[in-house]
Amino acid sequence: MRIAAWNVNSIRARLPNVLEWLREAAPDVVLLQEIKTTEDSFPRLEIEDLGYTCAINGQKTYNGVAILSKQPLRDVKHDLPNGDGDDHARWIEARVDARDGGVRVASLYLPNGNPVGTDKFAYKLAWMDRLAAHARDLLAAEEPLVLGGDWNVIPADDDCHDPAAWAGDALAQPDSRRRFRALVHSGFTEAWRALHDERHIYTFWDYQAGAYQKDNGIRIDHFLLSPQATDRLAACEIDRGPRARPKASDHTPIWCELRD
């Protein structure tokens, strides 16, 4: 089973690119972030025409996440527990009902958190704490589990082109990295890093200043796998193709392959 994650930076603006990539890459499951639209305006029919069923946690203008799957989706849950008034659409989870026993997946869009020292950064850290608590509960089920999406965390300095340029950024703060590391150490495997020794490999390149052409990027889109999913992990790759296309998202897809 191949599971991909992609921050598309508006599903409506990106629809031709997304449909082309779905036809070419044909993942079994796709975790989308920043769809930037409500379920009413989500291009469900075009995506269903390619054989996918859709589960959507949408929001007008900002955020929004979705799960696309060629197999049926069960037990769809919107939002992390204990939101306490949080109205950002940044989480959706579901169980993929497949012959191999299936897998639970979540599509997450972790808050950016800039500027550091503001309520936005506090919101990022609080969201990460809520995520850690829910992840502990999910791990307790001892099932194959894949948490994928835009984590807005640069795990280490060699996951970006210029650590000095990112030192003051919310994505590289010790408080952000510590929470990410603690989550991994609570029982997950970061799939791409587990399978790759290469440094300075990226999933995001800014639109500005020719960042993609100069490969000035950061690695912030990740998969965290439970032990039961890690046992089945066969590959994890970053697909740079879509970032080079006209009208690209500033993120490119990442995917992992689980053995049946």
Place this chain on the structure above:
DNA sequence: ATGCCGGGCGAAGCCCGA
């Protein structure tokens, strides 16, 4: 570099992203 691009909203210019 901190808004140089790009998207949403809505019909100009501002908010937001990372």
